[in-house]
Amino acid sequence: MKVNDYEVPEGLYYTKEHEWVKLEGGNCRIGVSDYAQKSLHEVVFVDLPKVRAKIVRSQSLGSVESVKAVADVFAPISGEVTEVNAKLADTPELVNQQPYGDGWIAVIKPSNLEAELKNLLDAKSYADFLRTQVK
């Protein structure tokens, strides 16, 4: 679905900080939403977490940066980082071009998914939230 110009694909979970979560088997692939990448504009650097890093929900696990601004990426769930998108080192603009595809940021093995899923928004709820953010 779309909110104004912003894509909000179904089948993903979202946070109010504009991260998305895709459940893949037992793991969670995460990234930032179309709204986030459009707000930042030209992404020139992504600070990725380290593989095997333990992360706690709502803590910053890295950042997505434009020339003039830094946006924290907050962990949508707690767990351990099992994979990071190394392509973003050479082509950070993938976050702008394919925020839900090749611009993914990390894969996390969740430690408490069942309980924490409650904190995430489904596509429709995120879209409703987005509508309150955009003018």
Add this chain to the structure above:
Amino acid sequence: MLRRTHLYDFHARKGHMIEFAGFEMPLWYEGTVPECKAVRNSVGIFDTSHMGRALVSGDDSTAFLNYITTNDVAALEVGRAHYSVMCNENGGIIDDFIVNRLAEKQYLIIPNAGNREKDLSWLRAKATQFKVEIHHVSDEVSMFAVQGPNAQKVLQEMFSEDLSTIPRFGGRNVNLDGIKATVTRTGYTGEDGFEVFTWDSPVEQPSKAVTMWNAILDHGKASHIQPCGLGARDVLRLEAGMCLYGHDITESITPLQARLGFVARLAKSEFIGRDVLAREKADGPKRVRVGLKLLEAGIPRAECDVLRDSRILGKVTSGTFSPTIGQGIAMGYVPREYSKTGERLEIKVRGKELQAEVTGFPFYDTSKYGWQRTQR
């Protein structure tokens, strides 16, 4: 209530707007990265009318300006400009700006946008013993910057006056179908280029300014001229090693600490701050401004600590990602002992201590970028 420049309609239509120094200004049109690339490779145009413009004229105008600024105004020829700073009694920088000598007894100075009122108050307060008139003309004269290796080519098509003979920091009056303007070979990008002042163009009746802007865009089409916003302006000046007032220079910093000693002419007649600067020159400034280039991935930002072996030496005052060299770059202040080119330091970026190196200015290779490559 935010203020607007003559070209507000254009910016609002084409640009992504933000608030800057009380003005609604474009941060970018296409994007900071493509705009920087356009300026370094061809030509870009900036609306800089948010900056101040003050005319200082009268019998004592030279003596007055020589008293309140650090550079030598008496040595400035008519039709020439120089970069200068205005210091307080402690040698701290009140503002940095270009001083243009328009005539024997008439000067145009260009305060930073955020210092319009501060500078005018200071000028008026210090002028009481001098026979001068100070006219604030910011809202009657528009100002654009046309910068890049193709800037002269674009502007030359518009004016019959020969621009090729204007030296760096030189100026000439020009005429565009009856619209009176002055162009100076000055800028804030490190590239060759001009600043264009269009006279008699009040903000409330901006038609002359708009005509000038549109003519530049029109003649610039063949060179793919790019309107550029404040984002590109900040990155380009930082790449060129130029200071931004309020960040790299403030009232707590002297021109010697800022490595602007070349505008502090201690041998000229008495000026405000001279004694302090002379003492500092004799002792050597304790801390100095340096350029820092990151040696690993990351983007340094203002307020990041600069360290050596985890010991804090100073802070970053300006930082960004440089699209021209593909690396994080910064300016900051460190104790003089650590200011040599090649010195290895660390910058703490978001909790991580990243390796960096002290470099000279500009950050880019001057055989590939900047006005030096055209050897003017």
